[in-house]
Amino acid sequence: MDTLGVRWTADQVLALAPDDASRKAGSKLGTAGPWSGTGTGGEGAVWGLCRGSGSKPYRTVVDTTGPAYSCSCPSRKFPCKHALGLLLLWAGDAEAFAAGAEVPDWAATWLTGRRERAAARTRGAEGTGPAATADPEAARRRAERRAARITSGAEELEQRLADLLRGGLASAEQAGYALWEETAARMVDAQAPGLAGRVRELGAIPGSGPGWPVRLLEECALTHLLDRAWLSVDRLPDPLAATVRTRVGLTAPAEGPSVRDHWLVLAQYDTGDGKLTTRRIWLHGRTTGRTALLLSFGAAGRAPELALPVGVVVDAALVLHAGAGALRAELGEQFGAPAPLEAPPRGGTVGDALTAYGLALRDDPWLDSWPVTLTDVVPIPTEHGWQLADAAPGPDTPDAAPGSAPGEAVPLSGAALGRPGLWRLAALSGGGPVTVFGECGHRGFTPLAAWSADAPGETVPLH
Known part of the structure; x- marks a missing residue:
């Protein structure tokens, strides 16, 4: 194995692309023709001139231990098409690179600066760097002023919900979306983006299809619960209080313990609202069994910088955030290049997944979904949509009727039904059992990655 550890596949490289246009442009540059001065070395560096x-x-230049990218082109995308092309060339043509070559000065300067900044961030997360030396009194005053604004916003939102219920839910459809958007804007002014997001969701429910009054009432109840929890946050247990602060929009600092493990990169996907792109990366600790979520953000028109190739193992330390479930983490120091995945995480049955979601919901009532791995499940089409069913009959269904789904089953979410990943999952299964990682919630199960019994080390992205 070379100094870069495992060489990525073309699919893993293309999964890093911020959009389809970058994927296509990068593919065109994945040949030796436009490249010169290519080399590898320097503990995970790949470089070249395009x-x-x-x-x-x-x-x-690419630091594969991040991964992170630098290019002299004017593109605002991360990675740009040149970085993608360089990685595709590296993935497909090892002879095009001089292994162990001396790193050029221009690449070495960037690599050194990047690693020094990463070390500084790690020291700050551990309370020993510049982040730990900020004026605590000034920070306390800023936090108090913001808390007061959020309290004012929560009280105003409570009045809005009370007016809605007094006037009847039917009035919500007549009022239209403008009133909700005005309320959401006021929550933004109150520096409570979490409440603003919930208000926008409320505004989208009226007239959204049969049964919308029931859905609106349910979401109003959850929003009311969050309002009341914030107004009493000082009297809540610490884990629940941290969750409430996060839900209203306060960023929970990464002040938890640092956990080093060999982390399996299970899935990576982006969502956006036109103003901000959010990237979610799911990891699973091979030794600890812990599942962690890395979040990164990019302003409109810019992809988030953090990206990890799906289907590899990263030896790294994660710093955990506070809050119920403690899923969110920050990527800390990495100890070497990514290695190949040998097997998917250990999972359970559909019943185990539903139990896990229920327990997590007890600690966080506003939770939409929970990460789980299903082992030996089969995707099955039904008249109501697709579902994932246990391959073996459950203990409570020994005499299942002919043609019925074996064991327990969970429906796939509406978001999953409209994606190509569903057909990729069905093709991978071929009617046989597979292992699937995804998000299980009240809207169903959203599959994000899958593995077949024949190739347990090959991760098939589904998002």
Whole structure:
């Protein structure tokens, strides 16, 4: 194995692309033709010069231990098409790179600066760096002022909900979306983006289809519960109080313990609202059995910088955030290049997944879903949509009727039904059992990655 550890596959490289346009453009640059001065070494570095339309080639370098990217091109995307092309060339043509070569000065400068910044962030997370030396009194005053604004916003939202219920839910459809958007804007002014998001969801429910009054009442109840929890947050147990603060929009600091493990990169996907792109990366600790979520953000028009190739194992330390479930974490120091995945995480039955979601919901009533791995399940189409069913009959259904789904089953969410990943999952299964990782919630199960029994080390992305 070379100094970079495992060489990625083309699919893993393309999974890092911020959009389809970058994926196509990067694929065109994944051949040796436009490249010169390529090399690998320096504990995870890949570099090269890419011929462009100008007189000078673009200088491109990738730190695969991040991964992180630098390119002299003017693109605002991360990774840009040149970084994708360089990685595709590296993945498919090892002979095009001089292994163990001396790192060029321009690449070495960026690599050194990047690793120094990463070390500084780690020291700050551990309370020994510049992040720990900020004026605590000034920070306390800022926190108090923001808390007061959120309290004012929560009280105003409570009045809005009371007016809605007094006037009847039917009035919500007549009022239209403008009133909800105005309320959401006031929550933003109150520095409570979490409440603003819930208000926008409320505004989208009226007239959304049969049964919308029931859905609106349920969401109003959850929003009311969050309002009341915030107004009494000082009297809540610490874990629940941390969850409430996060739900209203206060960022919980990464002040938990640092957990080092060999983390399986299970899934990565982006969501956006036109103003902000949110990237979610799911990891699973091979030794601890802990599942962790890395979040990164990009402003409109910019992809988040953090990206990990799906289907590899990263030896790294994660710093955990506070809150119920303690899923969210920050990526800390990494100890070497990614290694190949040998097997998927150990999972359970559909019943185990539902139990896990129920227990998590007890600690966080506003939880939409919970990460779980299902082992030996089969995707089955029904008249009501697709579902994942246990391959073996459950203990309570020894005499299942002919043609019925074996064991317990969970429906796939509406979001999953409209994606190509569903057909990829069905093709991988071929009617046989597979292992599936995804998010289990009240809307159903959203599959994000799968593995077959024949190739347990090959992760098939489904998002």
